[in-house]
Amino acid sequence: MAAHTQPGRPNQLFRNLNSKIASIPMMLTAVVIFLGGTIWTVVYSFTNSKLLPRLSFVGLDQYERLWDTPRWIVSIQNLATYGCFSLIFSLTIGFLLAALMDQKIRFENTFRTIFLYPFALSFIVTGLVWQWILNPEFGVQSVIRSLGWTSFTFDPLYNSDIVIYGILIAALWQGTGLVMCLMLAGLRGIDEDIWKAARVDGIPMWKTYLFIIIPMMRPVFVTTLVIIASGIVRIYDLVVAQTSGGPGIASDVPAKYVYDYMFFAQNLGQGFAASTMMLLAVAIIIVPWAYLEFGGRKRG
Amino acid sequence: MLNNVSARTQSSVSIRELSLSFGSVKVLENLNLDIHDGEFLVLLGSSGCGKSTLLNCIAGLLEPTEGQIFIKDRNVTWEEPKDRGIGMVFQSYALYPQMTVEKNLSFGLRVAKVPKDEIDRRVARASGILQIEPLLKRKPSELSGGQRQRVAIGRALVRDVDVFLFDEPLSNLDAKLRSELRVEIKRLHQALKNTMIYVTHDQIEALTLADRIAIMKSGVIQQLDDPVTIYNRPKNRFVAGFIGSPSMNFLTGELAEEGGHTVFKTNGVSFSLDGYDAYGPLKGGRKVILGVRPEHIKVDGDIAGGEVHEAIVDIEEPMGADNLLWLKHAGHVMSVRIGGARRYAVGAKVRLAFDMSMASLFDAGTEERI
Amino acid sequence: MDKSLTMPTISGQAGSRLEAGPQGKRPRKTLSSRNIIVYGALGLAALYYLVPLYVMVVTSLKGMPEIRLGNIFSPPMEITFEPWVKAWAQACTGLNCDGLSRGFWNSVRITVPSVIVSIAIASVNGYALANWRFKGSEIFFTILIVGAFIPYQVMIYPIVIALREMGLYGTLYGLILVHSIFGMPIQTLLFRNYFVSLPEELFKAARIDGAGFWQIYFRIMLPMSLPIFVVSMILQTTGIWNDFLFGVVFTRPDTYPMTVQLNNIVNSVQGVKEYNVNMAATLLTGAVPLIVYFVSGRLFVRGIAAGAVKG
Structure with missing residues (x-):
């Protein structure tokens, strides 16, 4: 029984060779572009590169300069304001719409089509439409004034103090449909019997939502949160289209700051430092989530 | 080759x-x-x-x-x-x-x-x-x-x-x-x-x-x-x-020497092991499990020989062709398969006998057949 | 209660209760206060979502004098298609005054090959990850997915340098490559999840039958995966068409995609603002993804749900 010949295990490198060859684009993208590109940018953020990237290290100079720049501070403040309100409103509106859609209504498809179509449009289109609607001379403000309320003022795009809310309105218009869809999918994933049990127990509907359904939808909320949050950090096109960062620098955001410093101000070091800060912000959102989502789970 | x-x-x-x-x-x-x-x-x-x-x-x-x-x-x-x-x-x-x-x-x-x-x-x-x-x-x-x-x-x-x-x-x-x-x-x-x-x-x-x-x-x-x-x-x-449905009955107990024979003893009741096909000699004092399939327990008229015990009907499950009796005896409840036509009232007394030639004895520790 | 009398009588307690029929008030069907609230709220929300589209359409059909009169919500008194013609063929960006048509065709030339290349790569990747895992394949995939969350700004400059080295910077090929790269995480995820959901025994049966990597891909998997290819195409077409950042970074003015050109037309500081032309141009740019959206309907929803991690 022990006398069998034992042909060796074939070379592991050549097992599944076709699969490995087919995965080369993916491996290159993952390692060279995503990993390598990120490391490259982080490394060069410690240099004093101006017009061209140069490897002359200056320590944390670029970061000190960055946090001394009023424009960057404005960008960060804008991002924080926009981010907070965007999270709160898109989750609330998205969930409310989804809950309404889940009442076994008629025309569900029609409503969903209406809520979701802005998501198919680009941020450029979104920004330009809302720029027009919020135009104080012809838009909402003038229409309401012409109705007799002559002192009515609503010109977010021309008022530095509230310009970011003007962008928020447009962003919510574009993005809440997606949140609604994700929430609706989450609601539909909940066992019908939960509802039956709650009804039998005589729990009012709003209480069922608040104390039973929402806690059950925790994973959906977390995923949605991550999606919204990583979208917030990226916000760029919408600002460019709607306000070009104006008035002045009042609606500037980090992504635009990075772009301008890299491609217009020809101050690459600043751009790299700012983009590294963006990366840091995303990491703060993603790492805990990825840890919670994938950390505990083992593949079988 | x-x-x-x-x-x-x-x-x-x-x-x-x-x-x-x-x-x-x-x-x-x-x-x-x-x-x-x-x-x-x-x-x-x-x-x-x-x-x-x-x-x-x-x-x-x-x-x-x-x-x-x-x-x-x-x-x-x-x-x-x-x-x-x-x-x-x-x-x-x-x-x-x-x-x-x-x-x-x-x-x-x-x-x-x-x-x-x-x-x-x-x-x-x-x-x-x-x-x-x-x-x-x-x-x-x-x-x-x-x-x-x-x-x-x-x-x-x-x-x-x-x-x-x-x-x-x-x-x-x-x-x-x-x-x-x-x-x-x-x-x-x-x-x-x-x-x-x-x-x-x-x-x-x-x-x-x-x-x-x-x-x-x-x-x-x-x-x-x-x-x-x-x-x-x-x-x-x-x-x-x-293997087997309904499952085999398992009775935990021990081997004991009684009157020159090795018997199976559980909760004070002894069962003769006559006819059991053991791998080796059975010695008293060993903790064992006796396994008997429902069809290898004979009831009343089916008894062809061997040691007869008395039990009480606990539950009856008629299944058409068969009738499954759950009998209480010696502190155990065991299932017994009998013909579908034979019915018993709950609480009735019945006589039963184990077909030891078809039974299995397992060591209580290793659970291997002995 | 008439009906219950004709019911067959069932003896016993349960039967007599059955005969009595339902005793409570019949639930109201249509106009309950609950329904008014539900439909009212949904209707209001729908209005908020629809108003911008309506404003775009009516503005684009008005003449400038009428717009100057005031109300952006009022329907056009005199419908004119001139703004559309102007937006398409005459609108100016810088020195070029040949309208959005140039951007449109640029976008077509960018989107079509990008969609094909990225889907081809991603579907094979997803298939390899689902059915032919090898040591380390999951690690690459994890990097890829994490990479989807990295802000583009972080990776954009190294890519600019790499493309410049390859002589592809500013060309359509370069942009196609960039779209294929950044579309890869979400598309790979989409295909991987789809292939994983297919019964594994099918793949095993094909291997027993002696089919190899490519044979199983082309002869077994592809024919079964039409829906996911359509979903992926919808996602990529709208995504690439709507892109602005890569367009502005990786192309030159004469190869600008439609979104970049649109932004330049509308936000150009020179000349008199022609709001009707602007809105016509905006509608024209949004038309392609909108058509894709309305035609595909449910598949679009499925796509964004599947690719929700994209953000």
């Missing part, structure tokens, strides 16, 4: 010291198995016991961590599935949905670039054997479950293989179709005389189809024997409890 022992033992499939683990989980552990030429071997066990994993290893769909697999005396441990001379039938049929039955049957041959007329010949033969000629132009979605499984068997048939592998092929079918196809698979085996390895969790399938059954638990073969031996002389308590 000179140093190959199995070449002389007429083995069709040999598994040598096979182990497989996923990470730290050991699914198969140091497993040895020889399957004879033309044998119908059933791998039986509950889900997660490693039976399907073993089959997938034989098929070449999973790589073992250690050990070797021989098919027709050829070491195929690292060979591609297609080069092993095997055909496989899956639980979900696994028919290619976009191909007609004919294309499904011939796919493997077309991939291997077999000449067209040879393909036609083999498809015709297989569909003749399985009586699926009228279905050849249909898509799998237009077939019933039974027809699909027949096509899946045909796919293995056209490849002209030495070994058929079945992975729970009947589990997706309803009870009636299952018993029909079971007979058909048996007939197919009798006609083809190929080696067949059949994985199932259904003991009826195992008992009816198998030449030998290998009962598996946690990646280890518990017992490998013909169905009658497995049923009547289970090697350990697990096998005894796994």
Whole structure:
């Protein structure tokens, strides 16, 4: 029984060779572009590169300069304001719409089509439409004034103090449909019997939502949160289209700051430092989530 | 092949010291198995016991961590599935949905670039054997479950293989179709005389189809024997409890010496062990478990001899042909199978006798048969 | 209660209760206060979502004098298609005054090959990850997915340098490559999840039948995967068409995609603002993804749900 010949295990490198060859684009993208590109940018953020990237290290100079720049501070403040309100409103509106859609209504498809179509449009289109609607001379403000309320003022795009809310309105218009869809999918994933049990127990509907359904939808909320949050950090096109960062620098955001410093101000070091800060912000959102989502789970 | 022992033992499939683990989980552990030429071997066990994993290893769909697999005396441990001379039938049929039955049957041959007329010949033969000629132009979605499984068997048939592998092929079918196809698979085996390895969790399938059954638990073969031996002389308590429905009665107690004989004693009641076929001499004082199948406990008129006890009817479960009595005796409740026509009232007194020649004694510690 | 009398009588307690029929008030069907609230709220929300589209359409059909009169919500008194013609063929960006048509065709030339290349790569990747895992394949995939969350700004400059080295910077090929790279995480995920959801036994059966990597991909998997290819195409077409950042970074003015050109037309500081032309141009740019959206309907929803991780 022990006398069998034992042909060796074939070379592991050549097992599944076709699969490995087919995965080369993916491996290159993952390692060279995503990993390598990120490391490259982080490394060069410690240099004093101006017009061209140069490897002359200056320590944390670029970061000190960055946090001394009023424009960057404005960008960060804008991002924080926009981010907070965007999270709160898109989750609330998205969930409310989804809950309404889940009442076994008629025309569900029609409503969903209406809520979701802005998501198919680009941020450029979104920004330009809302720029027009919020135009104080012809838009909402003038229409309401012409109705007799002559002192009515609503010109977010021309008022530095509230310009970011003007962008928020447009962003919510574009993005809440997606949140609604994700929430609706989450609601539909909940066992019908939960509802039956709650009804039998005589729990009012709003209480069922608040104390039973929402806690059950925790994973959906977390995923949605991550999606919204990583979208917030990226916000760029919408600002460019709607306000070009104006008035002045009042609606500037980090992504635009990075772009301008890299491609217009020809101050690459600043751009790299700012983009590294963006990366840091995303990491703060993603790492805990990825840890919670994938950390505990083992593949079988 | 000179140093190959199995070449002389007429083995069709040999598994040598096979182990497989996923990470730290050991699914198969140091497993040895020889399957004879033309044998119908059933791998039986509950889900997660490693039976399907073993089959997938034989098929070449999973790589073992250690050990070797021989098919027709050829070491195929690292060979591609297609080069092993095997055909496989899956639980979900696994028919290619976009191909007609004919294309499904011939796919493997077309991939291997077999000449067209040879393909036609083999498809015709297989569909003749399985009586699926009228279905050849249909898509799998237009077939019933039974027809699909027949096509899946045909796919293995056209490849002209030495070994058929079945992975729970009947589990997706309803009870009636299952018993029909079971007979058909048996007939197919009798006609083809190929080696067949059949994985199932259904003991009826195992008992009816198998030449030998290998009962598996946690990646280890518990017992490998013909169905009658497995049923009547289970090697350990697990096998005894796994096979048989309703399950065997287990009475924990100990061996004692009484009047020069060794008896089984539980809760102060002694049972004579006359007629028990022990592996060795039975000594008093040993903690044991006595296993008796419901049909090996005789009641009232059925008693042909042996020691008679008295019990009380606890519950009666009439099942048509049979009637299952739950009897209370010596601090145990045991099930007894009697004829369907005989009825008892709850609380009635009955006489019972154990057929010790069909009983099993297990060591309470190792749970091995003694 | 008439009906219950004709019911067959069932003896016993349960039967007599059955005969009595339902005793409570019949639930109201249509105009309950609950329904008014539900439909009212949904209707209001729908209005908010629809108003911008309506404003775009009516503005684009008005003449400038009418716009100057005031109300952006009022329907056009005199419908004119001139703004559309102007937006398409005459609108100016810088020195070029040949309208959005140039951007449209640039976008077509960018989107079509990008969609094809990225889907081809991603579907094979997903298939390899689902069915032919090898040591390390999951690690690459994890990097890829994490990479989807990295802000583009972080990776954009190294890519600019790499493309410049290859001589592809500013060309359509370069942009196609960039779209294929950044579309890869989400598309790969989409295909991987789809292929994983296909019964594994099918793949095993094909291997027993002797089919290899490419044979199984082309002869078994592809024919079964039409829906996911459509979903993926919808996602990529709208995504690439709507892109602005890559367009502005990786192309030159004469190869600008439609979104970049649109932004330049509308936000150019020179000349008199022609709001009707602007809105016509905006509608024209949004038309392609909107058509894709309305035609594909449910598949679009499925796509964004599947690719929700994209963000």
